[in-house]
Amino acid sequence: MNILSIKHLSVSAGDKQILSDINLDLIAGETTVIMGPNGSGKSTLSNVLMGHPAYQVDSGTITFNGIDITAAKPEERAALGLFLAWQQPREIAGLDLYPFLFDAHKALRTGRNKSLPTVFQFKEKLDQETAALQVKDDWSHRNLNQGFSGGEKKKAEMLQLALSDPLLAIFDEIDSGLDVDALKVVGKAMKRFKKKNKSALVVTHYLRILKYLKADKVIVMAKGKIVASGGPELAERLEKEGFTDIEKL
Numbered sequence: 001m002n003i004l005s006i007k008h009l010s011v012s013a014g015d016k017q018i019l020s021d022i023n024l025d026l027i028a029g030e031t032t033v034i035m036g037p038n039g040s041g042k043s044t045l046s047n048v049l050m051g052h053p054a055y056q057v058d059s060g061t062i063t064f065n066g067i068d069i070t071a072a073k074p075e076e077r078a079a080l081g082l083f084l085a086w087q088q089p090r091e092i093a094g095l096d097l098y099p100f101l102f103d104a105h106k107a108l109r110t111g112r113n114k115s116l117p118t119v120f121q122f123k124e125k126l127d128q129e130t131a132a133l134q135v136k137d138d139w140s141h142r143n144l145n146q147g148f149s150g151g152e153k154k155k156a157e158m159l160q161l162a163l164s165d166p167l168l169a170i171f172d173e174i175d176s177g178l179d180v181d182a183l184k185v186v187g188k189a190m191k192r193f194k195k196k197n198k199s200a201l202v203v204t205h206y207l208r209i210l211k212y213l214k215a216d217k218v219i220v221m222a223k224g225k226i227v228a229s230g231g232p233e234l235a236e237r238l239e240k241e242g243f244t245d246i247e248k249l
């Protein structure tokens, strides 16, 4: 069964066309990897799947878990079980981190008709997840991402992932800017997420993250289009040879 099905998707921002005629099916339970040179539209695709308002869908459809979400609001997509870890998480001054996480968690559970945890139950889960992510500082007085290092921002994304419990997680360059230790922590968190019934879409330039999450399928984007697709061996070839040949396609 397809968890996500993209048909003839073309997208623009303002008067600039960014994605053209994207067709992609993600099979439930699989890990799909997107590679491609900078500026090829990987982040745009990730953002459009989540319903980012900066982008306009000019044509095509996005179906998630059997439901047409092409025009759905981001919060509706999240409630249905879609999650995006940003390439560049925003710093939001004045948004207290822990109350934000609690509110987001409750909103998602409400959207899924699930029971709400007490503040104590939530705190217990939060403590488990921050420990697993090896968060050493006290984040209880922090604002969302404000003053966080690159690695801490990515850990905060993984914390949100664990509390969101989505069906499909999109990781947009979750591994960029991470040192070896942080990469290991984030990689293990991806692995904890990726159980049999969960699906992942991983945007990356590097094979190192695929040690934690084995790719089932690899697709390559260039200039707003999907230009190649294959198995894990395609990722290996691209890391060795780069995109030069692919871009000629």
Ligand code: ADP
Pocket (backbone or CB within 6 Å): 013, 014, 016, 018, 036, 037, 038, 039, 040, 041, 042, 043, 044, 045, 054
């Ligand atoms: P990638 O993630 O593959 O590096 P992006 O999706 O970030 O690529 O960008 C693809 C192209 O779309 C780039 O030329 C970028 O400048 C442009 N782009 C992305 N977002 C916007 C936007 N909100 N407004 C205008 N242009 C954008």
Ligand code: MG
Pocket (backbone or CB within 6 Å): 042, 043, 044, 087, 172, 173
């Ligand atoms: Mg990007």
